[in-house]
Amino acid sequence: xxxxxxxxxxxxxxxxxxxxxxxxxxxxxxxxxxxxxxxxxxxxxxxxxxxxxxxxxxxxxxxxxxxxxxxxxxxxxxxxxxxxxxxxxxxxxxxxxxxxxxxxxxxxxxxxxxxxxxxxxxxxxxxxxxxxxxxxxxxxxxxxxxxxxxxxxxxxx
Ligand code: INI
Numbered sequence: 001x002x003x004x005x006x007x008x009x010x011x012x013x014x015x016x017x018x019x020x021x022x023x024x025x026x027x028x029x030x031x032x033x034x035x036x037x038x039x040x041x042x043x044x045x046x047x048x049x050x051x052x053x054x055x056x057x058x059x060x061x062x063x064x065x066x067x068x069x070x071x072x073x074x075x076x077x078x079x080x081x082x083x084x085x086x087x088x089x090x091x092x093x094x095x096x097x098x099x100x101x102x103x104x105x106x107x108x109x110x111x112x113x114x115x116x117x118x119x120x121x122x123x124x125x126x127x128x129x130x131x132x133x134x135x136x137x138x139x140x141x142x143x144x145x146x147x148x149x150x151x152x153x154x155x156x157x
Contacts, residue, residue, distance in 0.1 A: 004157050006150030008142060010043035016144070017073045018049065018137075019063045021080030021097070021116065023056035030129035031079040031115055031137030038141035057082050057116050058093050061100025068108045075144040076108070079137045080116040081125050094118040111147035115140025 018035050020028050032051060039049055050073070054063045057080035067076055078101050084090040097116050105112030115137045119125045127133040 002157065004150065004153050006146040006148065006153060008042055008145050009149065010039070010145055012043055012045045013048065014044060014074045014148060015048045015072060016044060016050075016141075017052060017067055017076045018141075019052045019054065019060050019067065019076060019078045021055070021057035021060045021078075022053050024081040024083060024122075024125065027081040027083075027117065027122075027125045027129045028079055031081070031117070031135065031140075034130055034135030034138030035077050035079060035115065035141040038138040038145070042142070042145050044145075056080065056093070057097035060097055060116065061104055064101060064104045064108075064112065068104060068110065068112075073110060075111040075113075075148050077113050077137070077140045077144050078116060079140060081129070082116065082118045083122055083125055084118075084120045085122060090118075111144040111151060113140040113143040113147070 020032050022028055052063050060078050060080055082094040101114045117125050117128050128136045
């Protein structure tokens, strides 16, 4: 049986974009840091990393769609933080962000990952932004690194 999978290493030429819905920026800045750190630690060149900031998670799918259209990127990592405690329309914003990222991602032709936190409390968001539950921005970046290599291997096999 031939197993085709991706490794967690970049070659250095990959052009990657982070899109950050900056609402709750105390959290989302940490997610961007985690994503950038993961990119560099896995062999990415910081000069090949772009960051687009949008007002909130709701706007992430629009920026994602335009970035895909531009054909400038090999992969795109989305981050943001929707926190129920302070968001009366939590369900609406989190659903639109998640659905929008999935919808654009499925036909993007490049790896897209979803690192948008959807939590009940700010404490849960802090836990996922670089403390006891890791950094979901870093995890979202690692995911597209693996998917980039998988995609290359699928084309080569
Ligand atoms: N955007 C977020 O990313 N997280 C939130 O918790 C949030 N809250 O609390 O409202 C939030 N709102 C802004 C939203 O994403 C849009 O920017 C806004 O609705 C304008 O379209």
